Amino acid sequence: MTPRVQPSLPAEPGERAQSPSILTGAQMLVESLRAENVEVIFGYPGGAVLPVYDALYQCGIPHILTRHEQGSIHAAEGYARVTGRPGVVIATSGPGATNLVTGLTDAMMDSLPLVVFTGQVATKVIGTDAFQEASILGITMPVTKHSYQVQDVRELPMVIKEAFHIASTGRPGPVLIDLPKDIANARGSFDYSKPVRIPGYQPTFIPNSLQIKKVAQALRNAKRPLILAGAGVLHAHATEELLELVESTQIPVTNTLLGLGSFPGDHPLFLGMAGMHGTYAANMAIYDCDVLVNIGARFDDRLTGNLEHFARRATVVHIDIDPAEIGKNVPTDIPVVGDAKQAITMLLEDGLSMTDAAAWREKLHEFKVAYPFWYRPDSERLKPQRMIEIIHEETSGEAVVVTDVGQHQMWAAQYFPFRAPGRWVTSGGLGTMGFGLPAAIGAQLGLPDAPVFAVVGDGGFQMTMQELAVIVEYQIPVKVVVLNNRSLGMVRQWQEFFHGRRYSESLIPVQPDFVKLADAYGIPAFQAQNEAEATEKIQLALATPGPVLIDCHVPSSENVYPMVAPGSGIHEMVGVTP
Amino acid sequence: MNRVLTVLVNNRMGVLNRITGLFLKRGFNIQSITVGPTETDGVSRMTIVIGADDERIVEQVIKQLHKQIDVLKVMDITEQQIVARELLLIKVNSSVQNRAEVMALIEPFRASIIDVGRESVTVQATGRPDKVDALIALLRPYGVRELARTGVTAFPRDSDTVNEVIRLNKGSMLPI
Numbered sequence: 001m002t003p004r005v006q007p008s009l010p011a012e013p014g015e016r017a018q019s020p021s022i023l024t025g026a027q028m029l030v031e032s033l034r035a036e037n038v039e040v041i042f043g044y045p046g047g048a049v050l051p052v053y054d055a056l057y058q059c060g061i062p063h064i065l066t067r068h069e070q071g072s073i074h075a076a077e078g079y080a081r082v083t084g085r086p087g088v089v090i091a092t093s094g095p096g097a098t099n100l101v102t103g104l105t106d107a108m109m110d111s112l113p114l115v116v117f118t119g120q121v122a123t124k125v126i127g128t129d130a131f132q133e134a135s136i137l138g139i140t141m142p143v144t145k146h147s148y149q150v151q152d153v154r155e156l157p158m159v160i161k162e163a164f165h166i167a168s169t170g171r172p173g174p175v176l177i178d179l180p181k182d183i184a185n186a187r188g189s190f191d192y193s194k195p196v197r198i199p200g201y202q203p204t205f206i207p208n209s210l211q212i213k214k215v216a217q218a219l220r221n222a223k224r225p226l227i228l229a230g231a232g233v234l235h236a237h238a239t240e241e242l243l244e245l246v247e248s249t250q251i252p253v254t255n256t257l258l259g260l261g262s263f264p265g266d267h268p269l270f271l272g273m274a275g276m277h278g279t280y281a282a283n284m285a286i287y288d289c290d291v292l293v294n295i296g297a298r299f300d301d302r303l304t305g306n307l308e309h310f311a312r313r314a315t316v317v318h319i320d321i322d323p324a325e326i327g328k329n330v331p332t333d334i335p336v337v338g339d340a341k342q343a344i345t346m347l348l349e350d351g352l353s354m355t356d357a358a359a360w361r362e363k364l365h366e367f368k369v370a371y372p373f374w375y376r377p378d379s380e381r382l383k384p385q386r387m388i389e390i391i392h393e394e395t396s397g398e399a400v401v402v403t404d405v406g407q408h409q410m411w412a413a414q415y416f417p418f419r420a421p422g423r424w425v426t427s428g429g430l431g432t433m434g435f436g437l438p439a440a441i442g443a444q445l446g447l448p449d450a451p452v453f454a455v456v457g458d459g460g461f462q463m464t465m466q467e468l469a470v471i472v473e474y475q476i477p478v479k480v481v482v483l484n485n486r487s488l489g490m491v492r493q494w495q496e497f498f499h500g501r502r503y504s505e506s507l508i509p510v511q512p513d514f515v516k517l518a519d520a521y522g523i524p525a526f527q528a529q530n531e532a533e534a535t536e537k538i539q540l541a542l543a544t545p546g547p548v549l550i551d552c553h554v555p556s557s558e559n560v561y562p563m564v565a566p567g568s569g570i571h572e573m574v575g576v577t578p
Numbered sequence: 579m580n581r582v583l584t585v586l587v588n589n590r591m592g593v594l595n596r597i598t599g600l601f602l603k604r605g606f607n608i609q610s611i612t613v614g615p616t617e618t619d620g621v622s623r624m625t626i627v628i629g630a631d632d633e634r635i636v637e638q639v640i641k642q643l644h645k646q647i648d649v650l651k652v653m654d655i656t657e658q659q660i661v662a663r664e665l666l667l668i669k670v671n672s673s674v675q676n677r678a679e680v681m682a683l684i685e686p687f688r689a690s691i692i693d694v695g696r697e698s699v700t701v702q703a704t705g706r707p708d709k710v711d712a713l714i715a716l717l718r719p720y721g722v723r724e725l726a727r728t729g730v731t732a733f734p735r736d737s738d739t740v741n742e743v744i745r746l747n748k749g750s751m752l753p754i
Contacts, residue, residue, distance in 0.1 A: 138592070142599050142602075199650055200587075200588065200649050322645070323641050323644070324645055327638075331634075
């Protein structure tokens, strides 16, 4: 079912400013969004953005009123993740703006394009601690790709155009525009046709061909080559090229958490996700490989484990559009700065043929077969891992899985083989609890016809569950699956492993009845205690138009395996087998 | 070892905050930083001296600076032929009796007295940090009342002469 986000009626022609080119700042904002073909705005009004909301009234661009600004920005992230287009957020000054900080940081870490507008007090009172004033530019500088405070209404169209350009090109990221109230009310001429020219911003798109030749040469000589594909492959829309490269060279592939979906999860050469909760095959491949080709991943510590043991014998190739990522964590032998799609295409043009690595492929295949992810099935109780499998089965793998952060997130990554891009939305770098539900709203709006599942834990869900009101109001058909273990599972797991089973503040004996809670919002809700119930309820959810919540009671003692303990090398996994 | 970076930036609101914030975020240390206008309208030059022995850290600093939208150009001029200067203002105790002595002392440094009080003189000196250090050491016995150093500003030379960075690195470059 398509979400009920109806564009409201366009304004009467007479309601526009007198001359088509003389507009208020607020009207300019709306016209700029129109020029950028913005499909949806996520936001929350307030005093300082009243002029903007006045201009938005009946402007024709759908606006989603979340119940908290954090919900707006996570929804925009979800939208950006599945569509690749910038998510647009509007919030008021002061508390409205500060409520965006977590989402901005999350988007910065995970390279998501956002254009975020914050209201600001009038220029003449900036700096006087005026009502709802916050120095949001100062607060957000470290967590934005760039930011502006508009000082003159004449600058506004170019500022917005630059913001969209910066957010969506190079390494994507959030851009913030702080708009003082008097500027929003001021009038000026509007011209959106001028080209963007930013001398200090010229991201390298086409890689250096000599570097590509070096990569090709390294791969030709490789006996144990491995491709590590990150989210950069998804941002560059390079999944087809990656598949072609792998098919022609027969190099095994692993993914980072955020790279899932960049390579078919059911492909014979796919080793599964690598890292702290990655597969034995993927982690051993990284440990043992002689050429590691990282395409669009940033060697995050949750991937690498102890750097001393990470790809220690390998020639490391790092293809990244952000030169600052190269050599930051892992010394790189062959750096390639540029777009992943361009780089892979150039590698293909180099005529790489099948690598001489049959023994290596065979060994990794043995690992893959011998040491898959495992859990102990239970006929009476619903295992969280099984729940993920059920979602996969019942949607034929077509579901868009949006998660929160914690154990359930890792299980979703482990037990749902993503066959295509755009089906996996998760908070990786920042690990933001509360991300799931609002991000699912944004993902569903970006993909109106896809079955979107918000897979959340009972902990993170309660951080943003007020957004249930949004899925009801706009009839956004997100299926909310709460893997309810009455604990902060990942915290509990670490306390079990590393803190002598002292479960400090990680067990939650008192939880709301999530079924009744959903009922209060008018959302059909079910409980699932075992596998049979779970399958039935998922089928029911899929048959139900509109949102549904399933409260899945899962054991609280379950752990995520295997695990690379903090400080350990990537090959030192525990819990590889039961 | 001290590294000298010159950074050309858009002279926009908050740009200094962006740069210093970046150093904070990434855990880099600034030894000194100077900012001022250049020959081009709207463009400022920052001269940033960092103390970093690890080549990877230096590389990261430069790359992260490059990523800032308001940064137009970053140059590590440490290994180049550069001119590097800083300004010192120092107020030392000096009675009428020993004033001639102070003047004789500062003369080889081409420093000058720019203000005279009843019990003190204020000396201005410009030069490389090691020279400034030396002058301070000479004046210290008289009793330093106030001292201000600007930090180094620098750019590459056109002509090939002695690499001043070698000397620069002998200077303490530390806040006194």
